[in-house]
Amino acid sequence: MKNASELLEFDAGHLWHPYAALRNTPARFLARSAQGTTIETADGLKLIDAVSSWWCVAHGHNCPEIVEAIRKQSEKMCHVMFGGFTHEPAIELGERLVKFLPKGLNKIFYADSGSISVECAAKMAVQYQFAKGHPEKCKLVALKGGYHGDTAGAMALSDPDGMHTLFRGIMPQHYFAERPNCRADEPWDDRDFASMEQVVAEHEGEIAAIICEPVFQGGNGMWLYNAGYLKRLRKLCDEKGILLIFDEIAAGFYRTGPRWGMEHAWGTPGAAGKDCANSGEDCAAVLPDIMTIGKALTGGHMTMAACVASEMVADVITNSKISAFMHGPTYMANPLACAAAIxxxxxxxxxxxxxxxxxxxxxxxxxxxxxxxxxxxxDVRVLGAIGCLELKAIPTSDDILRVIKETGVWLRPFCNYVYTMPPLITSESEVDRICEAIKMIGQCEPGPVSDDEFHE
Ligand SMILES: Cc1ncc(COP(=O)(O)O)c(C=O)c1O
Structure with missing residues (x-):
């Protein structure tokens, strides 16, 4: 058995970590176990996971109900290809999702990560337009400041001036509208939609779909914007025959308050949190044609995401000459992941x-x-279980590490954003501790700018 320092030495020499150099990266923690809100390290530190391990651990770590479901399923079947086979966990999850998702979004493509579900959404939109006799409509419009993942197709829909610029050469080219600037807590200002209207007017004949993260742009800026924007998007898409894609991978599953980020645009402001999916009411107000979900879908216990299309989109694709949807990950509908998601x-x-x-x-x-x-x-921004302190300048990684150790709160600031998105089971006193750690980071002296581990 290797001891902790031998393990860390191997790690530092051989394992890539997200958004980090292979060598000379800031010290890493060796996680040993995780339970509820807390991750325990090999040297005995107990850290509140204030970022839900990148926003997926909604019910807390090692949630007994989910662990038991995975265990039970593992005794029957861990995996079987989804091409040519189907299975109960996939079917049961599908039935459950059809009820859980907003009304009308009921044709499900299981993916193995959020980025892949975004790729599927873009491909579905293009295939839909092709089926409608519009092969020229093969571009999407996305928002500046957005983040949709790290695969080539998803990078191409993320902020064009963000961390992916190096890879522009392998990305498909799309169009971008300005980031919505009207804040979530301000009255809607229609001028905020001018940029989107202009982009669509200029490229109307080429556009298959518009994609956005409803009300919460996470990975590229922790920005919260006004739900009025979503209403205008729906109207514009209807007028122009463009599909609307909501990427709910970060905003979904109650992260912003209601079940879905899009719900902030439903009904009167007072009814924003209304649970339309369960009440059986018609929530026609603002629904996408395609929606992506991931992260908290399995409560952070297995990797799984889904791209979900409306009946209308699925029908057009299915009734066309090329009726198959040409995507098929090896681990599609993995039974263990399905069991975790159920x-x-x-x-x-x-x-x-x-x-x-x-x-x-x-x-x-x-x-x-x-x-x-x-x-x-x-700036300070708060919505639902999202809190962000935007700094003018970020402190050194040594200072951040010191605060993490002193407070027992795991935070992972990126760029100038010191934020928390804690597990939804986090107690109020734990939230207070998290905020104290954010405050301490905010009080540190700013350090030199570093490119290292700079993005979510
Ligand atoms: C809105 C959004 N879409 C897509 C993704 C990509 O998901 P994954 O990291 O599972 O590929 C993320 C990840 O942070 C995200 O926040």
Whole structure:
């Protein structure tokens, strides 16, 4: 058995980590176990996971119900190809998702990661337009400041001036509208839609779909924007015969308050959190034609995502000459992941996460709003179980590490954003501790700019 320092030495020499150099990266923690809100390291540190391990661990780590579901499924069948076979876990999950998702979004393509589900969404939109007799409509419009993943097709839809510029040569070229600037907490200002209208007017004949992250642009800026934008998008897409794709991978599963980020655009503002999917009401207000989900789908226990199309989109593709949808990951509908997702949906349905998130939001506001007064603060943003302190300049990684160790709170700031998206089971006192750690980072002296580990 290797000891901790031998393990870390091998890691530093041989293993790539996300958005990091192979060598000379800031010290890493050797995680030994994780339970509930807390990750324990080999040297005995107990860290509250204030970023839900990149926003997926919604019900907490090693959630007993999900672990048990995976264990049970593993006794029967761990994997079987989904080409030519189907199986109960995939079917049961499908039935559950059809009820859980917004009404009308019920044709499901299981993917193995969020990025892949975005690739599928873009391909579906293009195939839809092809089937409608418009092969020339093969571009998408995305938003500046957005993030949709790291595969080539998903990078091409993410912020064009963000961290992927090096790879422009292998990306398909799309069009971009300005980031919506009207904030979530301001009245909607229609001028905010001018850039999108202009881009669509200029390239109308080429556009298959518009894609956005509803109300919450996560991985490229922790930006919260006004739901009025989504209403205008739906109207524009309807007028122009363009499909609308909502990427709910980060915003979905109660992260912003209601079950879906798009719900902020439903009904009157007071009814924004209304659970239309369960009430059976017609929520025709603002629904996409295609939607992507991932991250919290399995509660962070297995990798799984899905691209979900409306009946209309699926029918057009299915009734066309090329009726097959040409995508098929090896691990599509992996039975273990399906079992994890079913158990996770049980928890989403049976626990009152809307209230829990409201309580988290209240604590985040109370703690983070005063941080506007810090000398280094540029902005504070809070919505649901998302809290972000934007700094004018980021402290050194040594200082961040020191705060993490001193407070026992795992934070992973990127660019100038010190943020939390804690598990939805996080207690109010844990939220207070997280906010104290954010404050301490906000009070550190800014350090030299570094490209290392700079993105989510
Ligand atoms: C909105 C959004 N879409 C897509 C992705 C990519 O998901 P994955 O990392 O599972 O490929 C992310 C990841 O952060 C995301 O936030």
């Amino acid at each position: 158990a996770s949906l049980d928890l989403f349905e049976n626990r009152d996460y809307a209230s829990r998130v409201a309580a988290i939001e209240k604590r985040l506001r109370a703690n983070l709003e005063p941080l506007r007064n810090l000398e280094n603060a540029a």
